[in-house]
Amino acid sequence: MTALIxxxxxxxxxxxTWPLYILCAIPGFWFFYLGLTGGLGVEPxxxxxxxxxxxxxxxxxxGLAVTPLxxxxxxxxxxxxxxxxxVAFFYVLTHLLVWxxxxxQIVSQIWADILKRPYITVGMAGFVLLLPxxxxxxxWSVRKLGPKWRQLHKLAYVAVLLGAIHFxxxxxxxxxxxxxxxxxxxxxxxxxxRPARRKVAI
Amino acid sequence: MxxxxxxxxxxxxxxxxxxxxxxxxxxxxLAAGGIAGGLGxxxxxxxxxxxxxxxxxxxxxxxxxxxTGKDDPARYADSLVTSPWSVTIDGLVDRPGDYGFxxxxxxxxxxxxxxxxxxxxxxxxxxxxxxxxxxxxxxxAGVQTGARYVAFQTANRPDQMxxxxxxxxxxxxxxxxxxxxxxxxxxxxxxxxxxxxxxxQNGAPLRLVVPWKYGFKSIKSIVxxxxxxxxxxxxxxxxxxxxxxxxxxxxxEVDHPRWSQATERRIGGGLFARRQPTLMFNGYDEVAGLYxxxxxxxxx
Numbered sequence: 001m002t003a004l005i006x007x008x009x010x011x012x013x014x015x016x017t018w019p020l021y022i023l024c025a026i027p028g029f030w031f032f033y034l035g036l037t038g039g040l041g042v043e044p045x046x047x048x049x050x051x052x053x054x055x056x057x058x059x060x061x062x063g064l065a066v067t068p069l070x071x072x073x074x075x076x077x078x079x080x081x082x083x084x085x086x087v088a089f090f091y092v093l094t095h096l097l098v099w100x101x102x103x104x105q106i107v108s109q110i111w112a113d114i115l116k117r118p119y120i121t122v123g124m125a126g127f128v129l130l131l132p133x134x135x136x137x138x139x140w141s142v143r144k145l146g147p148k149w150r151q152l153h154k155l156a157y158v159a160v161l162l163g164a165i166h167f168x169x170x171x172x173x174x175x176x177x178x179x180x181x182x183x184x185x186x187x188x189x190x191x192x193x194r195p196a197r198r199k200v201a202i
Numbered sequence: 203m204x205x206x207x208x209x210x211x212x213x214x215x216x217x218x219x220x221x222x223x224x225x226x227x228x229x230x231x232l233a234a235g236g237i238a239g240g241l242g243x244x245x246x247x248x249x250x251x252x253x254x255x256x257x258x259x260x261x262x263x264x265x266x267x268x269x270t271g272k273d274d275p276a277r278y279a280d281s282l283v284t285s286p287w288s289v290t291i292d293g294l295v296d297r298p299g300d301y302g303f304x305x306x307x308x309x310x311x312x313x314x315x316x317x318x319x320x321x322x323x324x325x326x327x328x329x330x331x332x333x334x335x336x337x338x339x340x341x342x343a344g345v346q347t348g349a350r351y352v353a354f355q356t357a358n359r360p361d362q363m364x365x366x367x368x369x370x371x372x373x374x375x376x377x378x379x380x381x382x383x384x385x386x387x388x389x390x391x392x393x394x395x396x397x398x399x400x401x402x403q404n405g406a407p408l409r410l411v412v413p414w415k416y417g418f419k420s421i422k423s424i425v426x427x428x429x430x431x432x433x434x435x436x437x438x439x440x441x442x443x444x445x446x447x448x449x450x451x452x453x454x455e456v457d458h459p460r461w462s463q464a465t466e467r468r469i470g471g472g473l474f475a476r477r478q479p480t481l482m483f484n485g486y487d488e489v490a491g492l493y494x495x496x497x498x499x500x501x502x
Contacts, residue, residue: 035473041273042258043325044473105477109462117460170460172323173370173441175270 002074009076017083024087027055028094045102052095057167057181059088060160061188068191082137085156089134092127092163119169126162129155160185203338204311206387209251251316254327256396258470263403264321265422266370267356267363274365275403281362282423284407293353293428296344303407307393309342310334314397315390315411320452320484322416322438326466331411332394337385345381345429352384353377353434354410355426371437377421378434378448379412382492388413391424414483416450447502451493452484456502 031051035044040051063084069075104110113120133153135141142149164185167178253259265275287303312332320326340352358374360366366373383389390411393400400406405422412419418438428434438446445459454464465477483489493501 038472042262042469043272043467045467045475046325047272048473102473106465109464112462116457119460171270173266173270173438174368175370176368 005074009074012077012079017079020080020083021087024059024083025090028052028091045098049095049098049103052091052098053167056088056091056095057160057163059084059091060156060163061181061184063088063156064160064185064188068188072191086134086137089130089137092130096123096127119166122162122169123166126159126166129159129162133159157189161189203335203341203387204313206335206337207315209314209316251318251328253316253330253396254468254470256398259327259329259395260401260403262327262469264323264417265365265403265405267365267373267375267423268403269365270368270370276401278364279402279406281364282357282359282402282406283362284402284423287407287425289408289424290426291339291343291428292426293430294346294349295340295429296346298343301342306339306342306408310338310391312393315392317388317390317411317413318481318484318486319411319413319417319420320466320480322418322446322450322458322463324458324461324463324466324480325469326480327469329411330396331390331392332397332400333390333392333408333411335387336389336391336410337387339391339427340384340429343427343429348431349429350381351430351433352379352381353426353428353430354379354421354424355428356421357423357425371441375421375437376435377410377419378436379410379419380433380492381429383412383489386489386492388486388489414452414486414489416452418446419450449493449498449501451489451498451502452480453482453498453502454480455482456499 031040031048034040035048038044040047063081066077066081066084069077100110104113114124115121133156136145136149136152145152164178164182168182171178261276262272263275264272265279268275268278285303288300289303289306290298290300292298312334314330314332316328316330318326319329336352354377356375357363358366379389390413391408392405392411393408395401395404400409402423405420405424408424409422410420410424419436433448436446436448438450439448452463457463463480466480467475467477
């Protein structure tokens with residue numbers, strides 16, 4: 001098992017990150033193309049909106065999984081975490097743009113929705129929290145902010161939770177899928193909690 | 203009592219299915235040329251009622267007994283056995299009993315009704331239904347004085363309806379109308395679309411269509427109709443009373459708590475479809491009298 005993980009880590013080290021940005025963004029463009037050509041059914045706007053929202057949650061969860069995977073299984077995907085976070089942000093942003101430009105369309109209604117509809121307020125809050133994280137996901141910002149960078153990026157935990165709650169709140173009737181996302185996120189957050197250290201190292 | 207309500211137009215007059223596109227071009231030409239004021243207005247009314255295609259009507263459905271995805275019903279509803287079929291009519295009626303589908307069809311006069319259909323989710327279609335007035339079916343059973351409401355129930359067959367395995371709603375699906383709403387000439391029991399038998403995903407073999415109410419009131423695949431004295435429970439109201447009222451009349455003034463009802467999107471406009479204003483009672487002003495003196499914000 002350990003040998004397998006070591007081999008996996010070794011292989012992962014050799015994978016360049018930049019092509020993965022393109023690879024992970026392809027589904028978004030693919031769904032947009034499907035929407036244009038009838039591949040998303042007769043109501044492509046909602047379908048595209050939902051697909052992008054789900055992809056956003058999936059990449060957020062993937063980003064959240066990096067630390068527990070390393071800590072508990074020794075799988076090291078740390079070098080991909082920035083990529084996962086930025087791709088997630090790309091999907092959150094395109095999800096929001098589809099909602100603004102294709103779905104609601106009417107500016108006054110957009111404002112009313114953001115203020116009056118709790119599930120949209122929650123979703124927007126998640127987006128706003130991710131904004132500074134996306135803007136500081138670069139080496140320059142990491143250097144510049146120093147220890148504050150780590151503090152700032154803990155906002156991701158809140159943002160991801162808000163994303164899942166947004167999903168839970170928007171479905172009609174009792175549906176299991178959004179709760180599965182929420183459960184995955186809560187599990188990944190719980191795995192981060194370290195038991196208080198008794199022994200002091202070194 | 204058939205033919206108590208007529209479309210401003212029927213499809214037979216102006217819109218043979220394969221000529222939709224041609225007609226659209228012709229109307230476009232008319233509008234551009236500005237030919238005859240009166241004609242222009244009439245043309246606009248026709249345009250607004252141009253039915254959605256068979257493919258649109260039968261591929262985008264809410265029928266949670268087959269799953270919550272819009273394409274789930276089209277994919278899974280084949281498993282529903284619709285023949286033989288009978289509807290139990292009971293409660294405050296003179297002739298309670300099981301009415302076979304064939305027996306009902308023999309007694310009813312089927313006509314075409316092209317109705318706007320507005321979903322509570324703020325999308326809409328125009329559907330050329332075939333069906334008969336609910337009033338005629340109720341007359342067949344003989345409504346007793348004292349009956350004030352009509353309760354409906356959808357088939358509840360876990361072996362044929364995979365969605366029933368999930369507790370999305372409290373199954374079976376139930377709906378209800380006030381008796382005067384049920385007897386209104388607009389209220390239809392649909393058995394067909396585009397002169398073909400209604401497909402399973404649209405509620406075969408017979409379903410309610412109440413065009414001035416949100417779509418979920420138009421209960422599908424009905425197995426039971428009960429005349430009652432008291433307001434019957436309705437599924438979405440039971441699931442979330444704050445969001446779904448008993449009346450659920452289409453009303454652009456009363457928002458769903460989670461989204462605006464002021465506008466809607468016609469299915470079929472593609473990725474760049476514009477929203478259009480939602481009409482009070484979905485444009486069926488002739489039902490306004492049913493609610494005279496009622497506060498429709500309270501009784502949403």
